[in-house]
Amino acid sequence: MQVEQLTRRYGDIPVVDTVSFTLAKGQIVGFLGPNGAGKSTTMRMLAGVLAPNAGRIVIDGNDLLDQPRRAKRAIGYLPEQPPLYRELTVDEQLRYSARLHGLGHAASCTAVERAKERCGLTEVGRRLNGNLSEGYRQRVGIAQAILHDPPVIILDEPTTGLDPIQLREIRKLIRELGENHGVILSTHLLAEVQAMCSHVQIMNAGRLVYASPLAALQQQSTSLRIGLNAPPPISNLVELPGVEHAEALGDGRFRLFHAPDFVPYRAVVEQSCTKGWDLWELTPEYADLERIFVELTLGEKATE
Amino acid sequence: MFTIAGRELRSLFLSPLAWTLLAVIQGLLAWIFLLLIDDFRNLRGRLVGLENAPGVTDLVAAPLLRIAAWCLLALTPLLTMRLFSEERRARTLDLLLSAPVGMTEIVLGKYLGILTFLFGVIALIALMPLSLASGTSLDFGKLLAGLLGLGLLTTSFAAAGLYMSTLTAQPGVAAISTLGLLLFLCTLDVAGIGRETAANALSYLSLLRHHDALLLGAFDSADVAYYLLFSIAFLGLAIRRLDDSRLRD
Numbered sequence: 133m134q135v136e137q138l139t140r141r142y143g144d145i146p147v148v149d150t151v152s153f154t155l156a157k158g159q160i161v162g163f164l165g166p167n168g169a170g171k172s173t174t175m176r177m178l179a180g181v182l183a184p185n186a187g188r189i190v191i192d193g194n195d196l197l198d199q200p201r202r203a204k205r206a207i208g209y210l211p212e213q214p215p216l217y218r219e220l221t222v223d224e225q226l227r228y229s230a231r232l233h234g235l236g237h238a239a240s241c242t243a244v245e246r247a248k249e250r251c252g253l254t255e256v257g258r259r260l261n262g263n264l265s266e267g268y269r270q271r272v273g274i275a276q277a278i279l280h281d282p283p284v285i286i287l288d289e290p291t292t293g294l295d296p297i298q299l300r301e302i303r304k305l306i307r308e309l310g311e312n313h314g315v316i317l318s319t320h321l322l323a324e325v326q327a328m329c330s331h332v333q334i335m336n337a338g339r340l341v342y343a344s345p346l347a348a349l350q351q352q353s354t355s356l357r358i359g360l361n362a363p364p365p366i367s368n369l370v371e372l373p374g375v376e377h378a379e380a381l382g383d384g385r386f387r388l389f390h391a392p393d394f395v396p397y398r399a400v401v402e403q404s405c406t407k408g409w410d411l412w413e414l415t416p417e418y419a420d421l422e423r424i425f426v427e428l429t430l431g432e433k434a435t436e
Numbered sequence: 437m438f439t440i441a442g443r444e445l446r447s448l449f450l451s452p453l454a455w456t457l458l459a460v461i462q463g464l465l466a467w468i469f470l471l472l473i474d475d476f477r478n479l480r481g482r483l484v485g486l487e488n489a490p491g492v493t494d495l496v497a498a499p500l501l502r503i504a505a506w507c508l509l510a511l512t513p514l515l516t517m518r519l520f521s522e523e524r525r526a527r528t529l530d531l532l533l534s535a536p537v538g539m540t541e542i543v544l545g546k547y548l549g550i551l552t553f554l555f556g557v558i559a560l561i562a563l564m565p566l567s568l569a570s571g572t573s574l575d576f577g578k579l580l581a582g583l584l585g586l587g588l589l590t591t592s593f594a595a596a597g598l599y600m601s602t603l604t605a606q607p608g609v610a611a612i613s614t615l616g617l618l619l620f621l622c623t624l625d626v627a628g629i630g631r632e633t634a635a636n637a638l639s640y641l642s643l644l645r646h647h648d649a650l651l652l653g654a655f656d657s658a659d660v661a662y663y664l665l666f667s668i669a670f671l672g673l674a675i676r677r678l679d680d681s682r683l684r685d
Contacts, residue, residue: 215531
């Protein structure tokens, strides 16, 4: 899936401004952004629900605007609010959706069974959508999006309203989906992205301000957190080779900032042995998403 | 397309609305039917001597169908109001829009669903005059023309209602504006009575006028074309409107 220069305006205000990115099979891209950053609008355009003012979306070689039918067949979309008919049962809803996506009668039956199993819905097949709890509705929505086995799955805030156990199941499901499909999901929870995604993209005020594979973030640590039972004065720690500055966290814990290419763990361990600091914790801390996120989204506001 | 029509029909019957409408319209028309038969029995004595006397079809079936037309006028807006406004409100429209189906198919599917229901209503209404066939002889040509007229009339009601429901997310608003539009179109010919040619042209646009001709058994292809064009125009507008909404909201 390829997105080029996607732009959408409401009146004169650009809500999504020249967003471009690509999504390949096996990637799970997390869209992060504060509320109103244009995440949902982008998602809706990708799903073909909204028409963009400018730009191109190409899915599997089919342009979404020129060949909507073929392109849409390759998309599974879960909107912010799962689109369920209150008066239908879960089975009916899923079967209807399967037929809508061009599956034959037999094919849709097996697809419904498989999707129900994957999303843990086998128990509630005969219940009415209207009577389901929020978490189950969300799951029916996800089942609906993966029914026809689309290469691209677009999930708009898939984890809202789920309890921690359901959350874990859904995360697992999404990671599984990511193995054979391209998944895009939007969220405003950083933890979600860290738990599920292979790539992260941060949107702010309609622009894509950051895009990176998550793995790149985790290769380099920028600080070490240590815990000492008999801590020396903090000035001793700053003098360790490679440590740029240190921060006391209380309870004998310290954070040592260092240059990304040199991790001073060896010095810490050796010194603690020879000087009897009694080291009990040593954790590398990675450049964390939260800092990047806050810097990017708040930094922009500060300069305005 | 048929999938959408089937879903639409299913949802209709899962809501009490459709059943209530069926019961009310059936009860009301049965009552009127009985009144008409009673009238006819009283008149029969005087009709015997007349040459070319109007028969059962003219005196019972035709008025019944005319009243049925007014009933459907009032009731179709209540059925069509949900078509798109409800989907918009429940956000289920996104499912249709992101599915690999064209806008035309969505509109036609929904239209087909609602028409199937309305034709069912008409079939039930038709049973009443048909039940007379066991006791007397009917003019089937006239009856058929009348029913065809009623069918065509409801197709245009439904098309107008469908368009109105694409305009708003409030089913109530859609129902009231449909009712207003239909009433206006049906009473256009009142303005035409006794006036000059301009008014005549106006009255030609009236929805019910063309039905009257069919009730008298006069099958004019112009009347049929009128209804079909009317429906197609509104369905076209609905498709345009939905396409447009992808750009605007």
